[in-house]
Amino acid sequence: xxxxxxxxxxxxxxxxxxPIINAARKAGVFIPTLCYHEALKxxxxxxxxxxxxxxxxxxxxxxxxxxxxxxxxxxxxxxxRVRQIRRMIVELLLARCPEVLMIRTMAKQMGIExxxxxxxxxxxxxxxxxCVRFCxxxxxxxxxxxxxxxxxxxxATPFKVASDVCIGCGACTYICxxxxxxxxxxxxxxxxxxxxxxxxxxxxxxxxxxxxxxxREENFLxxxxxxxxxxxxxxxxxxxxx
Amino acid sequence: xxxEKIDSILKKHEYRHSEIIGIMQDVQGIENYLPxxxxxxxxxxxxxxxxxxxxxxxxxxxxxxxxxxxxxxKVCCGTACHLGGAMQNLDRIKRTLHVREGETTEDRMxxxxxxxxxxxxxxxxxxxxxxxxxxxxxxxxxDNILAxxxxxxxxxxxxxx
Ligand code: SF4
Ligand code: SF4
Ligand code: FES
Numbered sequence: 274x275x276x277x278x279x280x281x282x283x284x285x286x287x288x289x290x291x292p293i294i295n296a297a298r299k300a301g302v303f304i305p306t307l308c309y310h311e312a313l314k315x316x317x318x319x320x321x322x323x324x325x326x327x328x329x330x331x332x333x334x335x336x337x338x339x340x341x342x343x344x345x346x347x348x349x350x351x352x353x354r355v356r357q358i359r360r361m362i363v364e365l366l367l368a369r370c371p372e373v374l375m376i377r378t379m380a381k382q383m384g385i386e387x388x389x390x391x392x393x394x395x396x397x398x399x400x401x402x403x404c405v406r407f408c409x410x411x412x413x414x415x416x417x418x419x420x421x422x423x424x425x426x427x428x429a430t431p432f433k434v435a436s437d438v439c440i441g442c443g444a445c446t447y448i449c450x451x452x453x454x455x456x457x458x459x460x461x462x463x464x465x466x467x468x469x470x471x472x473x474x475x476x477x478x479x480x481x482x483x484x485x486x487x488x489r490e491e492n493f494l495x496x497x498x499x500x501x502x503x504x505x506x507x508x509x510x511x512x513x514x515x
Numbered sequence: 516x517x518x519e520k521i522d523s524i525l526k527k528h529e530y531r532h533s534e535i536i537g538i539m540q541d542v543q544g545i546e547n548y549l550p551x552x553x554x555x556x557x558x559x560x561x562x563x564x565x566x567x568x569x570x571x572x573x574x575x576x577x578x579x580x581x582x583x584x585x586x587x588x589k590v591c592c593g594t595a596c597h598l599g600g601a602m603q604n605l606d607r608i609k610r611t612l613h614v615r616e617g618e619t620t621e622d623r624m625x626x627x628x629x630x631x632x633x634x635x636x637x638x639x640x641x642x643x644x645x646x647x648x649x650x651x652x653x654x655x656x657x658d659n660i661l662a663x664x665x666x667x668x669x670x671x672x673x674x675x676x
Binding site for chain 1: 551564565566567568569570573574580
């Protein structure tokens with residue numbers, strides 16, 4: 274069922290129960306995100322997509338990527354409260370990954386010169402879980418997952434040994450917004466490339482990433498290609514705007 | 516761990532994904548830790564990805580992927596115990612057993628851990644060994660307390676043989 278929602282004064286209709294970020298996208302209102310992708314289930318880990326929602330006379334801050342739409346909701350994406358929260362999140366991210374270009378660009382756009390938080394030893398992973406979810410939901414193998422908790426949380430293969438189910442598709446390297454899973458030449462067979470992220474051991478693609486002549490299922494490749502193209506355009510849009 | 520044993524645990528929990536924590540508690544109750552092979556088997560049987568299982572196992576402090584000692588030593592380092600000399604007790608245990616926090620003695624008799632509060636501040640400084648609480652511990656008492664466990668274990672073994 275379609276329900277009407279007002280985003281920054283613009284009225285749009287979206288399916289009831291779908292994330293309200295869809296309404297914003299439909300209205301052409303930009304909300305920054307780091308862990309959201311239409312092809313994947315919402316995860317709500319980066320908190321960057323916070324907006325204010327007024328519904329049933331209540332006003333509250335929610336993450337727009339996983340907040341289900343109800344008729345009559347009014348969404349505000351650019352209030353001072355929202356801006357303040359976003360600033361805080363970007364400052365925290367900047368403290369975690371001072372080297373990552375995308376985070377630095379974001380910070381710059383918000384006028385953040387340096388983070389007020391103590392820097393940890395440089396880490397590039399923001400734990401958005403995109404690689405994990407893509408590997409599970411689209412590739413369908415679940416070679417990598419998240420492990421540990423608190424400041425030790427990290428992307429890892431089970432038991433931290435070389436994955437025996439990774440197909441070497443390289444999707445995780447494409448989808449990672451911070452570029453911390455790299456593709457590097459394999460030491461033993463430099464013709465092949467393999468994924469590298471700290472101690473994460475994934476396998477090289479047997480077809481050397483020549484996707485055009487890949488013997489894998491066509492549907493899978495088509496979907497993956499879509500997701501990747503889309504994903505890149507989302508970031509381009511973000512880095513160009515504001 | 517024996518396959519039949521794992522199967523019976525899985526059956527008890529009706530092969531439900533939602534019961535994964537209960538399943539792992541049962542496995543750990545028997546084995547004292549979660550062996551890799553057992554987890555791989557469970558993942559296959561439940562059709563639950565190993566990454567998910569690994570995530571859960573590493574998330575909760577109660578689960579261990581490495582074998583733990585027969586007796587779990589928990590040294591309380593909460594405020595009251597800290598003031599009462601928990602650190603000196605901890606040092607003494609480390610020196611006597613030659614282990615650090617999170618480690619297990621070579622003979623698999625003891626594992627050492629620190630906790631932030633056992634909820635028995637009136638007994639500070641407290642050390643919990645297995646299910647027993649030892650109150651008002653001072654470094655001088657440590658060796659005797661530990662020796663009782665090592666000896667007690669040996670007696671038990673003789674009795675059951
Ligand atoms: S390269 Fe391996 S880990 Fe990465 S998405 Fe593909 S199967 Fe998953
Ligand atoms: S490796 Fe990249 S995609 Fe995966 S969680 Fe970290 S930042 Fe996200
Ligand atoms: S995009 Fe919503 S929390 Fe990350």
